[in-house]
Amino acid sequence: MSDDTHKGTTRRGFLGTAAAAGGAVVGAATAARAAGPDPLITEVQDWASSFGDPVDATPYGMPIRFESHVVRRNVEWLTESPVSSINFTPIHALEGTITPQGCAFERHHSGAIELSKADYRLMINGLVDKPLVFTYEDLMRFPRASTTAFCECAANGGMEWGGAQLEGCQFTQGMIHNMEYIGVPLRLLLEEAGVQPEGTWIYVEGADASSNGRSIPMEKAMDDVLVAFYANGEALRKEHGYPVRLVVPGWEGNMWVKWLRRVGVYHAAVESREETSKYTDLMADGTARKWTWVMDAKSVITSPSPQAPIRHGKGPLVITGLAWSGHGKIARVDVSLDGGVNWQEARLTGDVKSKALTRFHLDIDWDGSEMILQSRAIDETGYVQPTKDELREIRGLNNVYHNNGIQTWWVREDGEVENVEVG
Numbered sequence: 001m002s003d004d005t006h007k008g009t010t011r012r013g014f015l016g017t018a019a020a021a022g023g024a025v026v027g028a029a030t031a032a033r034a035a036g037p038d039p040l041i042t043e044v045q046d047w048a049s050s051f052g053d054p055v056d057a058t059p060y061g062m063p064i065r066f067e068s069h070v071v072r073r074n075v076e077w078l079t080e081s082p083v084s085s086i087n088f089t090p091i092h093a094l095e096g097t098i099t100p101q102g103c104a105f106e107r108h109h110s111g112a113i114e115l116s117k118a119d120y121r122l123m124i125n126g127l128v129d130k131p132l133v134f135t136y137e138d139l140m141r142f143p144r145a146s147t148t149a150f151c152e153c154a155a156n157g158g159m160e161w162g163g164a165q166l167e168g169c170q171f172t173q174g175m176i177h178n179m180e181y182i183g184v185p186l187r188l189l190l191e192e193a194g195v196q197p198e199g200t201w202i203y204v205e206g207a208d209a210s211s212n213g214r215s216i217p218m219e220k221a222m223d224d225v226l227v228a229f230y231a232n233g234e235a236l237r238k239e240h241g242y243p244v245r246l247v248v249p250g251w252e253g254n255m256w257v258k259w260l261r262r263v264g265v266y267h268a269a270v271e272s273r274e275e276t277s278k279y280t281d282l283m284a285d286g287t288a289r290k291w292t293w294v295m296d297a298k299s300v301i302t303s304p305s306p307q308a309p310i311r312h313g314k315g316p317l318v319i320t321g322l323a324w325s326g327h328g329k330i331a332r333v334d335v336s337l338d339g340g341v342n343w344q345e346a347r348l349t350g351d352v353k354s355k356a357l358t359r360f361h362l363d364i365d366w367d368g369s370e371m372i373l374q375s376r377a378i379d380e381t382g383y384v385q386p387t388k389d390e391l392r393e394i395r396g397l398n399n400v401y402h403n404n405g406i407q408t409w410w411v412r413e414d415g416e417v418e419n420v421e422v423g
């Protein structure tokens with residue numbers, strides 16, 4: 001179940017042969033190869049003897065065709081209809097921390113709607129001095145702020161509670177994306193309307209048929225919640241809530257209301273709605289653990305992984321992955337090659353931002369023997385990502401939400417990788 005770039009594999013295979021023919025030896029400590037006879041170096045290639053595309057060939061560019069396997073995928077048996085469903089970010093094939101919008105997972109309860117800026121309205125009502133309605137143009141006149149944040153569906157990893165099931169981190173951890181947002185702090189809009197002292201909760205709704213209504217405590221609403229209209233430098237995509245969505249850093253994805261149409265201010269959480277009570281964690285004794293909004297620290301090795309096996313054989317190997325915490329910054333990521341017996345600290349690569357994805361790398365010299373790969377995130381509060389068994393001991397098996405257990409990949413000698421659990 002591995003993704004291959006058609007051309008890439010052939011080319012790598014070919015280079016390998018050429019290098020071997022030229023007598024080059026790949027040393028254990030380096031991934032470079034000695035120069036040898038190689039037509040890709042010595043011959044003039046097609047792409048160097050004719051013109052490429054003109055500048056206006058694609059006014060809005062798509063990835064080159066060799067990258068066409070880097071796409072969102074869904075799991076068909078998961079939901080009855082693709083309209084109320086979810087697909088998954090190809091995290092096994094991405095690097096860095098920013099998720100391009102075009103391959104960022106989507107979760108809709110009643111499909112992605114098309115709402116124009118001209119038809120867009122946002123209402124603030126309830127326990128406020130002045131109920132207000134904003135057009136898109138009105139929102140554009142408020143001071144803006146920027147936030148880079150991960151959005152993780154509370155159900156991410158939900159299929160793995162009972163045991164290792166799906167072959168690839170795209171499916172086991174891919175209900176997550178991380179974008180740089182620009183928008184208006186919700187606080188500014190609430191201040192404009194004048195929140196009354198009894199207003200301790202907001203209830204937010206979207207313009208789609210499901211409305212996806214959610215209650216959020218006023219403290220969070222006044223803290224870092226953004227009414228966002230740009231992501232990764234451009235307008236939000238339709239499937240992520242164009243033209244306006246709520247960004248609720250560190251909190252579960254269902255609160256990130258898309259196509260935001262109303263913010264009601266109330267004295268209590270609106271609990272009568274089926275949607276609000278749905279996102280609770282069912283415990284072993286039948287009780288529900290609720291209001292588990294913050295996403296606890298978690299990590300996953302994205303490569304090697306079942307969809308990104310090792311193709312180059314033993315020697316230098318880059319192990320990389322993602323870590324995140326809804327409680328703040330990632331402080332450290334440990335990697336184990338032997339199923340959690342020994343751990344070594346990975347490098348955190350690039351800026352470490354609070355409530356955002358953090359990239360880690362560990363460079364090893366792989367001797368070609370099998371590995372039981374794991375990563376373990378530790379956040380700035382000192383919280384350590386638990387094993388799946390530790391989680392099950394506390395929450396049982398009835399649960400679907402908030403699975404932040406340690407992921408295990410079994411790397412075989414041939415470089416293929418499988419999703420497993422260690423006892």
Ligand code: MTE
Binds near residue numbers: 151177205210
């Ligand atoms: N907002 C509306 N209006 N309708 C929805 O169905 N789904 C929620 C949330 N906001 C939803 C919504 C859920 S469960 C998640 S996980 C996130 O949106 C997913 O955001 P995305 O589709 O941009 O990935």
Ligand code: CO
Binds near residue numbers: 107153154155253
């Ligand atoms: Co969700």
